[in-house]
Amino acid sequence: MDRAELVELLTPDGLTLLDSVGETDAVTDVVKAVSRLRAEGHAPSLVAAVLTQVKLRRKAVAKFGDFASRMLFTEAGLEQATRLRVAALHAGRFTAAELSSVADLGCGIGGDAMAMAAMDLAVTAVDADEVTATVASYNLAPFPSAEVRHARAEDVDTREFDALYFDPARRTAGHSNTTRLTKPEDYSPSLDVVFDRAATQPVGVKLGPGFDRSLIPENCEAQWVSVNGQVVELGLWFGALARPGVSRSALVLDGEGTHELTAPQDSDDVDVRPLGEYLYEPDGAVIRARLIGDVARGLDAGMLSPGIAYLTGDRDVTSPFVTTFRVLERLPLDERTLKRELAKRKIGALEVKKRGADIDPAVFRKKMALRGSESATLFLTRVDGKHAALLCERVR
Structure with missing residues (x-):
């Protein structure tokens, strides 16, 4: 939005028009909304500014809730x-x-x-x-x-x-x-x-x-x-x-x-431990703050591998600081083997996560040619320093 568009929008007619435009018309049928507003005699520049604000207000609900409907926005803002x-x-x-x-x-x-x-x-x-x-x-x-x-x-x-x-x-x-x-x-x-x-x-x-x-x-x-x-x-x-x-x-x-x-400071990591029944993925804020060790001690968990931000243990825990997965099977990190195993289990919906493995999850998922009615999460990572694929199911 440039200065001229904003000046036009901040007139009584501009703000009245903004309040009168229905979100459904402006979002789902833009062409129809433009045609109607132009037919009513509104300037093309004002119509464009109003419809942009309707779109941004709809998008802003995720950040501002009900307040979004009474605010103005720029895209970058x-x-x-x-x-x-x-x-x-x-x-x-x-x-x-x-x-x-x-x-x-x-x-x-x-x-x-x-x-x-x-x-x-x-x-x-x-x-x-x-x-x-x-x-x-x-x-x-x-x-x-x-x-x-x-x-x-x-x-x-x-x-x-x-x-x-x-x-x-x-x-x-x-x-x-x-x-x-x-x-x-x-x-x-x-x-x-x-x-x-x-x-x-x-x-x-x-x-x-x-x-x-x-x-x-x-x-x-x-x-x-x-x-x-x-x-x-x-x-x-x-x-x-x-x-x-x-x-x-x-x-x-x-x-x-x-x-x-x-x-008071970054926490020390806990020791690596053998792969347990569960894998815990720390929240990104915990990883950025380098407080993984404190979370691990609270879960009685260990590091999955040195320098890898995954934890493992044998407890089915509920914690706001981790997402918990049940480990179904450890597999070699080999595309042909994994494709065969996923097909055998009829995995059609696969969430792919990776740390410590130079793999593009989107490209990898496409190569798996997934078909079936089952779902799973696959971790492409290291276990005690060695590459592995962990087939898991999300617990919470």
């Missing part, structure tokens, strides 16, 4: 926005630390700022992009304790705030078809600026989950967050926003609730 469930936990850090005013620097479309304002924090949301800042202003309009500034984070006098929250731009500029920046020095603002502010004020920072661990400062709490099995971010927390004695955290959000594993 929605992709990079914090899920409201996670944003609420961010905001909770500031309230728990009794900090009342926050600058959200790099606010995007305003997801985190919305959560802060909902908790009655005085939040100033700042973004360097004019269109994005305007969208954030629209989304934050219902919250009297929020304001938006169109400015660069580096140019904001942060001394007027109790605390700061940074979400540095980690993609090229634009509202769609952006590309990921791989060098932290290219972030906007740069991490040098972020960490400099963290030396004098309470600071929270949102980063990608694959951020280079060697660049994480020692004086902060690093928390990896997963939502329904997907690792979505790394949060760094400084000063009053960091919890005493915690430098590593794996936060797992699923349909059952919120679960957390914390530690």
Whole structure:
């Protein structure tokens, strides 16, 4: 969405049209919706902007729930926005630390700022992009304790705030078809600026989950967050926003609730043990936080192989930090053998997972020419250093 499209959309006629367009028409029969709106006399540019917003609102429900129906989005802004469930936990850090005013620097479309304002924090949301800042202003309009500034984070006098929250731009500029920046020095603002502010004020920072661990400062709490099995971010927390004695955290959000594993440092791995009746796959946040050893000790499990993030044991356990599989059979990691064994078992639906094996699961699955009514999970990995294929069934 460019500036002209946004200006046209933010008129009384534009917003009225947006509210009147049915989601079903706009999503399932776009051609029909375009024709109808054009026949009613609406400008082509406004019709395109409205239908794009309807599509983005539908997509945004996964992150923002019912709030999505009253928000505006850009494609890039929605992709990079914090899920409201996670944003609420961010905001909770500031309230728990009794900090009342926050600058959200790099606010995007305003997801985190919305959560802060909902908790009655005085939040100033700042973004360097004019269109994005305007969208954030629209989304934050219902919250009297929020304001938006169109400015660069580096140019904001942060001394007027109790605390700061940074979400540095980690993609090229634009509202769609952006590309990921791989060098932290290219972030906007740069991490040098972020960490400099963290030396004098309470600071929270949102980063990608694959951020280079060697660049994480020692004086902060690093928390990896997963939502329904997907690792979505790394949060760094400084000063009053960091919890005493915690430098590593794996936060797992699923349909059952919120679960957390914390530690003062990376945990030591447990020893390798013989393949047991069960295989446990640690959640990605646990792996990123390097807390596999702590999880293993809680399960009375051992490592499947040195350096491989799979655990094994003989207990049918329920844990939010692992997915449990029952091992049906250990097979050689040989395509012809596996194809024959899968056919013999009439496996038609196969989930393929791999660690420690240079195999493309999608290509491998195609080679298996699967047919049948049964389902299974196949791990292509190492067992005590040796390549193996483990045929399993998902327990939970």
